Amino acid sequence: MKVLWSAKARRDLRAIFAHRSEFSEAAARALLVRLREAPQKLADFPDVGRVIPEFDNSFLRELIESDFRIMYERFPDRVEIFAVAHGRREFVSRESR
Numbered sequence: 001m002k003v004l005w006s007a008k009a010r011r012d013l014r015a016i017f018a019h020r021s022e023f024s025e026a027a028a029r030a031l032l033v034r035l036r037e038a039p040q041k042l043a044d045f046p047d048v049g050r051v052i053p054e055f056d057n058s059f060l061r062e063l064i065e066s067d068f069r070i071m072y073e074r075f076p077d078r079v080e081i082f083a084v085a086h087g088r089r090e091f092v093s094r095e096s097r
Contacts, residue, residue, distance in 0.1 A: 011086040
């Protein structure tokens with residue numbers, strides 16, 4: 001199964017990196033690696049993430065990595081990551097992607 005990143009999710013990663021690199025570029029790079037690598041397991045195990053509580057839809061799931069929510073939608077042939085958000089930040093709806 002393919003794991004794809006939406007344009008919005010890629011923008012989220014860039015924003016996270018920009019913010020964190022203000023404090024430590026090395027730590028920001030390490031976080032970015034973890035955020036990019038965490039979803040790789042979805043290729044083999046697309047249901048490993050929990051259902052996103054705000055939606056109660058079994059196809060909308062999330063992985064938790066560090067303080068971040070990696071939100072994705074499961075399709076029959078692929079997984080699409082649609083947002084990466086800090087756990088404390090107000091949820092970003094799918095319509096804004």
